Structure formats: structure tokens, C-alpha cells
Amino acid sequence: AESLVNVLKEVITDDPDLLHFLSVILLCGKSTLPDGTVSLSPRGAMAGTPVSPFFANVYLLSMDRYFEEIGASYFRYSDDILIFAKTREELDARISDFYRHIEEKGLSVNPKKVSVSSPGDAWEFLGFSYKDGQVDISEVTKNKLKGKIRRKAKSLLRWKTKTGAEYERAARALIRTFNKKLYNEENDDLFTWCRWFFPVITTDKSLRELDRYLLEYVRYLYSGRHYKGNFRITYDDIKKMGFRSLVHEYYISRDAGESGDS
Known part of the structure; x- marks a missing residue:
């Protein structure tokens, strides 16, 4: 000291x-x-x-x-x-x-x-x-985010089971939690997850992996287990609940940056 x-x-x-x-x-x-x-x-x-x-x-x-x-x-x-x-x-x-x-x-x-x-x-x-010339999200960072998704989903499943809440209410809560963490557009001054990674990465490989992982746990809330039957909850159903694809948002951000530079 x-x-x-x-x-x-x-x-x-x-x-x-x-x-x-x-x-x-x-x-x-x-x-x-x-x-x-x-x-x-x-x-x-x-x-x-x-x-x-x-x-x-x-x-x-x-x-x-x-x-x-x-x-x-x-x-x-x-x-x-x-x-x-x-x-x-x-x-x-x-x-x-x-x-x-x-x-x-x-x-x-x-x-x-x-x-x-x-x-x-x-x-x-x-x-x-x-x-090999590509910048992506590190394995450590991906695993940390996956861990947060998994823990939040399991917490919401316990809450849903205990209170008898409808599936859609729990699913919307999970989606809302990670929309705020990843994007948080309500606070322009906050240095959010996407504001750190989107301007630097040059591939969507990890974003696709994270999208699949979050979708898996949104569906997991329906049955409490991971199985093919969860796919009765379609991608369009999940989008209507507010899901925002990281891949989609990344390309919107990149296109906006390119148009701003031109």
C-alpha cells in the first residue's frame, strides 16, 4: 500500500x-x-x-x-x-x-x-x-453468458412451478432479462455487452451459438426438460415474446456503422 x-x-x-x-x-x-x-x-x-x-x-x-x-x-x-x-x-x-x-x-x-x-x-x-485473421468472442466469455442464461432459466422454472404461472410469462421474463443485459437501449450511456463486442468481432459464429443456447432455454421453460417436444414452441412464437437474435442485431449494427462511415 x-x-x-x-x-x-x-x-x-x-x-x-x-x-x-x-x-x-x-x-x-x-x-x-x-x-x-x-x-x-x-x-x-x-x-x-x-x-x-x-x-x-x-x-x-x-x-x-x-x-x-x-x-x-x-x-x-x-x-x-x-x-x-x-x-x-x-x-x-x-x-x-x-x-x-x-x-x-x-x-x-x-x-x-x-x-x-x-x-x-x-x-x-x-x-x-x-x-486466422478473425476476431470472435472468447470461450470464457461465452461460457459465462451461458451460465447466466442457464441459472436464470432454472430460477424462473422453479418460480413457474411454485406459483403456477403460465409458460409465456416465465419465457418473457427470461427474454427480457437478456435483452436488457445484451442491449439495454433504455440507457444510452451504459456500456452494454453488444456495445463492447459488436464493433470489434468479424464473425457471427459465437453469436449463432449463443442465440441457439438462449432459444433452447426459452423452450426449456415450457416442459422443464430438454427434448424435441419443446420445438412445439416455434421460433416465431419466441420472437413474438420479444426475442432479439444476436446475429440479426449484429448485422444491423454493422450495416449502420458502414453507412455512417460512407
Whole structure:
């Protein structure tokens, strides 16, 4: 915590009140819970708080500057880092540089989160995957969204069974939940899922997979199981309940972007 405060002093030179506030967050070592209980905790910034990404960016600023000075192909967003090299020897040198800076900062790296890709291999960064010139949604991101769809559908099925609610009511609730998560057009300032992925991806492969998955669970709410009989609920039926295809919305977004550029 003290070393991060020292870095903040170098960065924040024109706002002493802000510097004091951030320093207190890092050095206080205690917090007050909503019920008034005082919780003692190790000093530092709790992960997941609004200021933690800022602290991460500031703390690793010296590493950013180093890689910039030597002309390395280096990219970082918070603690997600991507390094390119033309040869294995150059890559090994950059990896050594990286670990040296991490050790100097008193940090550690989870080996499970480190991967080295050869030319032609797929790699992932910030929720995207890249392979053979195509940018798609990463497997991790797809699986996270599938997990949310599955959990929400099972929760709605329990509610439907308990209350005797009609199928269409539960199905509309599932569709509405993910329309809001994926698009949320009611709030133009919100950085939604589609606003992050649509401008970057160059294929609809993962979008088709996610469309099929959501449709499967909309139908699952009808019977509570996965079987062919669920297809009595047609695609048109589901569209009438408000379903919006990711593939369709992606091409609308892309066409709008192309017309805006022309």
C-alpha cells in the first residue's frame, strides 16, 4: 500500500484533497459495514471496488513506460496484459522483463492465467479471441453468458412451478432479462455487452451459438426438460415474446456503422 501511495504522489500533483482521499483508502486498514460494525482488514484496495482498476493502472505505470521506451508490442488493460514478439528469443526477453517488473512491485502472477501462443494459434484478450485473421468472442466469455442464461432459466422454472404461472410469462421474463443485459437501449450511456463486442468481432459464429443456447432455454421453460417436444414452441412464437437474435442485431449494427462511415 505504501509503495502505491508513493506512485500516486508522483501522478497526482495538482489535487492534494484527492491524493489524501486515495491515500486514506489504501492505508486506513479498516472499514465500516452498513450495520455500523468496524471491520479490520489488511491495508490496500479491495478488488472489485470502483477505484481498484485505477490503482492497478497507476501501480503498473512504470512497466508500461518501460515497454514503450524499448518499442515492445505490449498492451495492457488493468491486469490483462498482451505481449507480441517476432522471435522466440525476443519473446523470452520480454517475458523476463515482465516478471522482473512484477517482482519489483511485490506482485505475483497466477500461472494458470499465463499462456504462450505460436503464430497461427488462437489467443484471447479482454473477452475476445483471435485466430486466422478473425476476431470472435472468447470461450470464457461465452461460457459465462451461458451460465447466466442457464441459472436464470432454472430460477424462473422453479418460480413457474411454485406459483403456477403460465409458460409465456416465465419465457418473457427470461427474454427480457437478456435483452436488457445484451442491449439495454433504455440507457444510452451504459456500456452494454453488444456495445463492447459488436464493433470489434468479424464473425457471427459465437453469436449463432449463443442465440441457439438462449432459444433452447426459452423452450426449456415450457416442459422443464430438454427434448424435441419443446420445438412445439416455434421460433416465431419466441420472437413474438420479444426475442432479439444476436446475429440479426449484429448485422444491423454493422450495416449502420458502414453507412455512417460512407
